[in-house]
Amino acid sequence: MEFEPPLLLTVNTLRSVLSHLCVRGIQHMGEADLNTLREAAAFFRRCNADYCADHIEQFLAARASDSGATSVDSAQVAARHLLELQSRVLLLERLYSRQRALEQLS
Amino acid sequence: MAGASIQNEARQNEARLKVVLSQVVHTVESLMGSGLSSASPSITDQFQLAFEQATKCRQLRLGSNLRLVNEELKRFFNDDTQFSERRLALFLNRCWQMSRQLIEGAVTLPAVDAHRHSEVLDEISVVIQGVIKKTVPGVFCALEFRLRRTDGEVYNKPLLWSCLLATADKLNIKPESLLALEQPQKFKPSVFLKSAVLMKNVRLVEDDGAWRLQLGAESEVVAEDMEVLAPDNTGHWSLDRVASAVEDWKPSPLDLEIQPQFEVYLDNWSIDEELTHTALEGKVLFRLSSSGKRMYLCVDSGDDGVAQLHFCRQRLARKRPSRELLFGLLHYEQGITLIQPLTLWKRGQPPGHLMITDDKTDYAALLKILK
Numbered sequence: 300m301e302f303e304p305p306l307l308l309t310v311n312t313l314r315s316v317l318s319h320l321c322v323r324g325i326q327h328m329g330e331a332d333l334n335t336l337r338e339a340a341a342f343f344r345r346c347n348a349d350y351c352a353d354h355i356e357q358f359l360a361a362r363a364s365d366s367g368a369t370s371v372d373s374a375q376v377a378a379r380h381l382l383e384l385q386s387r388v389l390l391l392e393r394l395y396s397r398q399r400a401l402e403q404l405s
Numbered sequence: 406m407a408g409a410s411i412q413n414e415a416r417q418n419e420a421r422l423k424v425v426l427s428q429v430v431h432t433v434e435s436l437m438g439s440g441l442s443s444a445s446p447s448i449t450d451q452f453q454l455a456f457e458q459a460t461k462c463r464q465l466r467l468g469s470n471l472r473l474v475n476e477e478l479k480r481f482f483n484d485d486t487q488f489s490e491r492r493l494a495l496f497l498n499r500c501w502q503m504s505r506q507l508i509e510g511a512v513t514l515p516a517v518d519a520h521r522h523s524e525v526l527d528e529i530s531v532v533i534q535g536v537i538k539k540t541v542p543g544v545f546c547a548l549e550f551r552l553r554r555t556d557g558e559v560y561n562k563p564l565l566w567s568c569l570l571a572t573a574d575k576l577n578i579k580p581e582s583l584l585a586l587e588q589p590q591k592f593k594p595s596v597f598l599k600s601a602v603l604m605k606n607v608r609l610v611e612d613d614g615a616w617r618l619q620l621g622a623e624s625e626v627v628a629e630d631m632e633v634l635a636p637d638n639t640g641h642w643s644l645d646r647v648a649s650a651v652e653d654w655k656p657s658p659l660d661l662e663i664q665p666q667f668e669v670y671l672d673n674w675s676i677d678e679e680l681t682h683t684a685l686e687g688k689v690l691f692r693l694s695s696s697g698k699r700m701y702l703c704v705d706s707g708d709d710g711v712a713q714l715h716f717c718r719q720r721l722a723r724k725r726p727s728r729e730l731l732f733g734l735l736h737y738e739q740g741i742t743l744i745q746p747l748t749l750w751k752r753g754q755p756p757g758h759l760m761i762t763d764d765k766t767d768y769a770a771l772l773k774i775l776k
Contacts, residue, residue, distance in 0.1 A: 307740060311684045318494035322481070324440025378437035385498045386658040392739065393656035399740035403698065404648035 309342050310392050317385045325362065325377055333359070348391070354384040415462075422462045425455045426504035429471070433501040441493075446482040449475050452500075466613075467503045470496050476544065487542065491686060499659060522611040529609075529618070530555040531564065532601040532633055534668065535732050535747030538580035538760050540709055545571050546580040550597045551668060551734075551747065552618070555631060559641045562611075563668050566604075566618040568594050580709075581761055592626040598758065601631035614666055635730050635750035639670035644698060647735060662738045669735045669744065671695040675726040676702065676717060684739050691717045693744070695731075702733070703743040712762045713746055732756075 316332050340355035358380035361373050432451055436444060452475040459468035473496045480488035531552040540546045547569040553559065570586065572578050584595040596602055605625040610617045620626070640646070647667045654665055674695035682690060689710070691702040702717055704710040720727065730750040736743055749757040 304740070307684070311739075314491065314494075314684075318490040320440070321436060321494045321497060322441045322490055324436075324443065325438050327440060374438040375434050378434040381437055382434065382498060382501050385494065386502055389495070389498070389660075390656060390658040392662075393658075393660050395740050396737040397651065397654055397656050400651045400654075400737045400742065401648075403742060404644065404651060 305342065306346070306391070306395055309339050310388050310395075313339050313384070313388050317381060317388070320381065325374065325381070328362075351384060351387050351391070354380045354387065358384065418458070418462050422455075422458045422464070423508050425451075425458045426508055429455050429500060429504045430508065433497050433504075436497065441478070441481060446478075449478050449482070452478065455500075455504075464503075464507070467500070467507070470499045470503065474500055476541075489686065502659060523608060525606065525608050526604075528603060528605045529607060530601060530603050530629060530631075531566075531618075532631070533597045533748075533756065535734075535756075536598070536758050536760060537734075537745070537747060538709055540578075540580055543572060545569050546578050546583065548580050548583050548594060550594070551732075552597075553636060555601050555629075557636075560616050563615045563666075564618070565615050566597075566620075579762070584761075588620070588626070589622070590620055590624050590626050596626065596628050598633075598761075599628065600633060601629040603627050603629050614664060633755050634753070635670070635732075635756070639672075639730065642668050642670045642732075644669060644696070651737075663736045665736065667735045669733060670750075671731045671733070671744075673726050673728065674731055675724075676721045677724075679718070679721060682739065689714060689717075690743070691721060698742075700735075700742040700744055702746050704746070709760065713759050716746065716749070716759050 312335055316335050320328065320332075336355050336359065340352045340359075343349070343352040343355070358377050361377035361380060364373050428451055432448060436448075452471050456468050456471040456475065459465075459471055474493065477488065477493040477496065479485075481493070532555050534551040534553055536551065537549040538547070539549070547567055549565055549567040552564045552566060554564070568583050568586070568588065570578065570583055584598070585593055587593055603626075604618060604620075605627075606621070606623040608619040608621065610619055636642075647669060650665065650667065671693075672695070674693055676691045676693050678692040680690045680692065680701075682688065685703070687706050689704045689706050691704070693700050693702050702713075704713040704717060706714070729752075731746055732748040732750065733744040733746040746759050749759060751757070
């Protein structure tokens with residue numbers, strides 16, 4: 300794959316899932332989306348991108364506790380983790396592009 | 406006393422902005438939780454209110470993002486085929502980040518927007534480098550002229566002038582029509598395509614990544630008796646210059662994918678393949694080699710890219726290096742170098758504008774009817 304090394308593949312897959320969630324909502328996430336997030340967390344952990352992995356794991360934990368009297372707070376916490384993750388994913392793409400630009404121009 | 410009153414009003418506006426932005430943060434988080442599908446169309450009112458308040462407080466970048474969110478939300482609620490989940494998610498996230506920074510005081514008011522350099526120039530003589538067109542059906546169409554000074558001096562950022570026409574619902578007007586639209590200063594933008602241009606009493610304003618020329622009631626724009634030719638020396642727009650700028654580039658989560666963007670001239674280039682990229686929605690790519698470097702020409706697959714697409718496919722079929730200078734806008738996305746091709750310069754000849762279609766519509770007559 301000339302265009303999509305593993306980092307970009309993960310970044311693009313996550314962007315796609317997160318964009319879809321804006322329309323569909325965390326409440327309606329399916330098992331496939333959750334698996335994508337778990338795989339992304341494992342990938343980020345392997346690459347030492349702990350900040351991204353932490354947000355995914357904290358999101359999964361907040362979502363799991365999203366029931367009963369605390370549901371509103373948990374839903375908000377879960378949403379914040381995904382929004383933070385999204386901004387980090389956008390930054391990763393920019394950092395990767397800069398690194399590649401320097402390699403290509405040297 | 407007047408100063409104290411102005412300060413007081415500014416403080417009240419800032420306090421109001423923070424209240425409105427707290428609601429924006431909450432709404433974005435709720436949207437992420439329950440989804441846009443279960444939201445009411447009235448949420449657009451909230452983003453409109455926030456846009457107005459942000460503009461009042463000179464938070465222009467935030468204001469522009471709030472406006473873009475609202476445009477995308479309206480597309481969703483109107484079942485418009487132009488709606489893009491990816492675009493909505495991007496601008497919602499940017500609004501969420503900027504709003505939180507402002508509320509939490511990480512960015513102070515009035516922010517960077519208030520400190521842009523601006524000065525009035527008695528006169529400036531310019532010549533075109535390229536022209537970009539942009540259409541958002543039913544919203545606006547626009548032309549952006551990329552310019553350079555005729556005296557050989559260059560700014561540290563691109564120099565440009567643009568014109569825009571707000572279009573009524575469902576009315577799809579081509580940006581080329583603006584070439585024939587007389588401006589309040591009694592000139593037609595097509596003058597930039599025909600000769601060098603002298604602009605008098607014009608304001609030069611520092612924008613995000615460019616110097617923008619703005620016209621006022623006192624401004625004059627007249628054709629000069631000077632041919633439009635490529636610059637003698639394209640060193641300022643070379644890939645070497647891009648390399649040193651990339652070293653200084655500090656990426657931020659608030660960067661758009663097209664930032665930073667560079668104007669470049671390429672020579673001895675050839676196209677060898679047409680491709681698409683799953684992450685570059687609505688774009689067609691053409692692999693290009695120039696001076697041993699590999700890049701991709703990036704063309705809009707919609708109406709705005711029709712002429713460019715035709716040009717790239719013609720050159721792909723030719724299968725030999727081109728000696729003409731190619732002017733375009735370069736940016737980095739998805740780890741690759743992308744160039745939007747704008748102008749083809751043949752030695753000693755006027756430029757070929759690659760985005761402008763060669764249609765025969767009488768735009769002057771059309772616009773008279775619209776008025």
